[in-house]
Amino acid sequence: MPPDPQRLLRTTYAFGAAGFAALLLLMIASFWLAQRTQSTTENVLKARAQRTVLVRLLSTVQDAETGQRGYLLTGEDRYLKPYETAISDIEPRLRDVRAAFKENPEEGPAIEKIDETIDQKLAELAKTISAFNAGKSSEALEIVKSDHGKDLMDQIRVLIGEAFQHVDKKLSQGVEQQRIDAAAARQFSLLAGTFILLTALGAIATIVRYTRQLVSARNELQELNTGLENRVAERTADLKRANEEIQRFAYIVSHDLRAPLVNVMGYTSELEASLETLQALTNDPQFHVLATAEAAKAAVTTDLPESIGFIRTSTQKMDGLIKAILKLSREGQRVLAPERINLADFFDSVADSVQHRVSSAGGEIRIVKPLASIEGDRLALEQIFGNLVDNALKYRAKDRPPVIKISQVSNRWGAVDIEVEDNGRGIGEEDRERVFDLFRRAGPQDQQGEGIGLAHVRTLVRRLGGEITMSSQLGRGTTFRVTLPSKLNIRG
Known part of the structure; x- marks a missing residue:
């Protein structure tokens, strides 16, 4: 055929x-x-x-x-x-x-x-x-x-x-x-x-x-x-x-x-340009001689601009909504500010900020020195270790005073390993992975919280170019190991 x-x-x-x-x-x-x-x-x-x-x-x-x-x-x-x-x-x-x-x-x-x-x-x-x-x-x-x-x-x-x-x-x-x-x-x-x-x-x-x-x-x-x-x-x-x-x-x-949307936007611009020519034509005295002049002028000066405006407004509004949603999800992605931090002084400051809570519980915070100096973002480190220490106090065992130990367990080339160890109530084996998930909590829910702390900690640690791991024994305590680079690696 x-x-x-x-x-x-x-x-x-x-x-x-x-x-x-x-x-x-x-x-x-x-x-x-x-x-x-x-x-x-x-x-x-x-x-x-x-x-x-x-x-x-x-x-x-x-x-x-x-x-x-x-x-x-x-x-x-x-x-x-x-x-x-x-x-x-x-x-x-x-x-x-x-x-x-x-x-x-x-x-x-x-x-x-x-x-x-x-x-x-x-x-x-x-x-x-x-x-x-x-x-x-x-x-x-x-x-x-x-x-x-x-x-x-x-x-x-x-x-x-x-x-x-x-x-x-x-x-x-x-x-x-x-x-x-x-x-x-x-x-x-x-x-x-x-x-x-x-x-x-x-x-x-x-x-x-x-x-x-x-x-x-x-x-x-x-x-x-x-x-x-x-x-x-x-x-x-x-x-x-x-x-x-x-x-x-x-x-x-x-x-x-x-790419239909690209064409729509391009044609909209062309329609606007052509519309200006048509609008200028409606001002010609000879144009008003036509029988349909009024209807045509209304269409050119009112109907078409409104339609084109609606198309452009709709596409712009859709684009704005997408950008707004992206902006909400990116909230909190602060620009990191590298500075030299002496970890010994840094952890002394962390301990001082919670000393009244530790003392009221009859416990203690042990900071094993010496500690290295690293280049990092101070605010991010305060949020990371402040959250770990706060969890150690919040989830302490009821039958003994809290003891929190902060130490540097190794100083490998280009990285340091910091451990935060407590004698709290510990985390069951079935919950050891979920504690890092967003909105997930482990053990008895007898403390206030939203289940975002450790998820936020892991995000911050990874953004600094490091990693966090955990080991725990139910009823005996938990140890978090935070591996941080000696020099801040700002990830896009």
Whole structure:
């Protein structure tokens, strides 16, 4: 059968139109899913912020109570300082809580109840301190022994715990919605991609079939015109040109399927440029003589600019949404600032920052010296080792005081290994890998936390060019080994 160019064009255009429609539908769905994802992400971030301010408020009240108890037991002013610091921080913490829950009026009564109970607790703390300072230590101790302060503290924990539950529920719903949206995006992209691939394969099959017909026709011509060299040469040249046209046409079709959005944006710019010429034409006095002048002018001056503006606004908004989502995920990727750090002085500073907690628990921090000096980012190192020490105190064993040992176990060429060892409750074998996963926690959930600490630590260590490993025995303690380069390797 001789090839039919018109049929080829119709078939190819049909496949191209189907592929373009699939791409357009994919773009619309992506725009909608991006909008949903942005809204869900904002809700998750708000819930995390609410959880953070609640944690800080509870920690500050606990610090105030700890300082009060230490001062009443020892009478030393150094225990009064944490109390005074916490008292000065409570009002800002309360303001942060109110601001975080401002858009949730249904939580208003609960927040007011927390505020009221904290005021009562602060009054009880101030009363005991005042009595102790007036020389009435027995009266102050009687107030403590009355368990009124303990009851208030328990009530504060319960109220904040209930607020935690509401926030955690919103977090879970947001994360689940994100998972659903991501699954929908994957499924729709897979379906659309499969459809586009099928249309491309259909177009290629049509072109291949047409090419085969051309080759067959060329062979027939050669057989029928063996003695007519000039005619054969002419037909061969025609076939060559036809093949080249088919190849160029196949390239154009595949290019259009891969980059429709680029073409839309380019054509939009061309339409705007052409529109200026048409708008200038409508100002010609002779143009108004036409019967359809008013309708044409309305279309040129109003309808077309609005349509073009909608296309450009939509593409720009979609681009803006994608950039906004990328910006949210990149938040926290701070530019590292290399500086020379003496690890001995650095760990002394880390120990000083938690010494009051260690002392109140009857424990100690042992820093084995000498320690090397490295080039690193101080803030990142403070977050890494501050988190490890904080976990050692938070998850200490209930039957013994905490002992934290920080030592340098090796100094290999170009790297140092630092171990943070504790005698806490340890981590079970089944949980040793999951503790580094985001939002995953191990053991009894009797401490406040979001399950992001160790995941953040591992990310920071790897960004510094190092690695972190862990060994642990349940009921005996945990050891984290942090391997850091001697010279900071800033990874893009």
